Amino acid sequence: FDEATFSEESSFSGATFTRTASFIGATFTGAAGFTDVWVRELDLTQAGISGGTEVSTEGLHALTLNLSRAVIDPAVHLELSATTIIGHRTRIARYSQLRMRCGSADFTDADLGEHCLLAALRYAPAPGASMEMTDPSPTDSGAQAKSSRLAVRAHREPAVKAKITKLRNCLESIPTEAALLSLERAVVAGVTVSGLDLTRCQFHGAHGLD
Numbered sequence: 001f002d003e004a005t006f007s008e009e010s011s012f013s014g015a016t017f018t019r020t021a022s023f024i025g026a027t028f029t030g031a032a033g034f035t036d037v038w039v040r041e042l043d044l045t046q047a048g049i050s051g052g053t054e055v056s057t058e059g060l061h062a063l064t065l066n067l068s069r070a071v072i073d074p075a076v077h078l079e080l081s082a083t084t085i086i087g088h089r090t091r092i093a094r095y096s097q098l099r100m101r102c103g104s105a106d107f108t109d110a111d112l113g114e115h116c117l118l119a120a121l122r123y124a125p126a127p128g129a130s131m132e133m134t135d136p137s138p139t140d141s142g143a144q145a146k147s148s149r150l151a152v153r154a155h156r157e158p159a160v161k162a163k164i165t166k167l168r169n170c171l172e173s174i175p176t177e178a179a180l181l182s183l184e185r186a187v188v189a190g191v192t193v194s195g196l197d198l199t200r201c202q203f204h205g206a207h208g209l210d
Contacts, residue, residue, distance in 0.1 A: 002022050005027045006030055007029050009031040009032075011033035012033060013033040013034065013035040013036055013056075014035070014036050014037070015038075015039075016038040017038070017040060017042075018040060020041040024044075024045045025047065026047045026048075027048045028050065031053060031055070032054070033055075033056045034055070036058070037060050037062075038061045038062075039063075040062070040063050041064040041065075042082075043066045044070050045066050045068045045069055046068075047067075048071045049070070049073060050073055053073075054074075055072075057080060059081075060080060062082040062083075063083045063084070064086070065080060067087045068089060068090060070087075072091065072092045072096065075093045075095040076092075076097070077096070077097045079099050080098060080121070081101040081102070082101075085106070087108075087110050089109045089110060090110045090111070092111070092116055093113045094113030094114040094190075095115045095116070096116050097116070098117065098119070099122075100120065101178055102179070103179065104179050104180075105178060105179065105180050106182045108185060109184070109186060110183070110186045112188055114189060114190035116191045116192070117192045117194065118180065118192070118193045118196060119192075119195050119196065120196055121178065122195070177197055179196065181201060182201060182202045183201060183203050184203065185205040188206050189208025190208065
């Protein structure tokens with residue numbers, strides 16, 4: 001889905017990606033659903049989310065979630081469960097809330113809008129009921145057809161089901177505590193941090209620290 005434009009509502013809810021789900025440079029101008037998604041790596045590098053767009057991430061599980069250089073214009077409330085969260089040079093709108101359950105989160109050089117909240121996700125997102133790959137139903141008809149073929153393949157091939165089971169077992173072991181590793185050179189004026197482990201966090205060059 002690199003460089004794709006989603007101008008209408010797009011829902012990947014309930015999908016399982018045993019490899020990287022790549023949305024590098026993608027643009028979302030309609031509502032985007034990533035509810036109950038299980039993915040090895042969700043790559044949203046340089047993705048753009050326009051003002052007024054609703055984004056749902058409840059129950060999202062990823063080994064790696066990459067938000068580097070993404071631009072999130074609307075105020076969003078995101079629940080992120082991932083072993084590693086990378087947000088280098090990410091720009092997030094004011095009044096946004098990022099609630100995280102992760103082994104590490106790195107927001108080096110990020111621009112975090114005023115009154116943003118970075119907080120621990122206090123509960124583990126519930127595992128999805130199905131262990132099978134489902135059709136993520138993206139807006140683009142070509143992508144939808146491809147995803148449908150993958151869904152059929154997942155139902156038919158035991159090896160694919162085994163990969164899905166292995167991935168989900170890994171994702172269910174995501175640490176319950178969220179560790180923030182870096183806000184180096186980040187813009188953090190007016191940002192609230194709540195419940196995150198700051199033991200190893202680097203603040204060198206951060207702007208707006210009280």
